[in-house]
Amino acid sequence: MDKIDALDRAILMHLQMDGKSAFTKIASNLQISEGTVRTRVKKMLKNKYFQFIIHMDPASLGLEVQVIIWIQTQLGCQDQVADVLSQLSEVRFVAAFSGQYDLIVQAYFKNKNDLITFVNKQLASIDGIITSDLSIELKQYKDSFSYITNE
Template identity: 50%
Template structure:
């Protein structure tokens, strides 16, 4: 995919504000033809610059406990641990970071008891995990996927 030009960025901006906007609506908003929008969107989708997803508010579906967990792994086990963590349904995000923790995961659970069970049972049994640091979300101020 070549670098994005202003038209591409304008399309993405409109879609981030309203993912349901039609090609004709976007075209009118950014002063290009509907065909241009349709072609650009197809190319951006094919290049995986963006994708359409459904965002579900965790709290509205009963996932009231969110935690960010920092994980220390055995040397040379980081990748192995990361792949194991991906299998857990409660794990929404797994990332490798520089700094204090080798991996950071984001998890959602219905109750604090479910989180405790995950830590004491699932994480404790995960080969290569040395230590975990659990940070439970107390209040959320922003959660967005816009750039």
């Protein structure tokens, strides 16, 4: 299974709309057998084309402050800094990007004081960081993991 075909996409669209949808319901809607759905889903999971996750609302867990942190690292230190950041419980996302900053980090905090402590203690103690810039989320317009469309 090298690529996702039209049938895989259709199955994924159903799961994207309702991750708890029964394979029998998906099969009925697509007019295929339940075994076909089960086999396709199993292969896509094995090949890591998708994963089942629970997407929670951070605010419902008391995490009221979301920040994006842009980080510039010393030459040769990007992987090391990313590895350290990836271990921190407040950090949800770490990725390398081109441009002025080497890493972009998304993190969540209970309040602004926790953010300040994170920046002044944890972030400041990581070797290899030259500079960082933070933006606090003021309003969220979209937060989605949906990539499959009707095309």
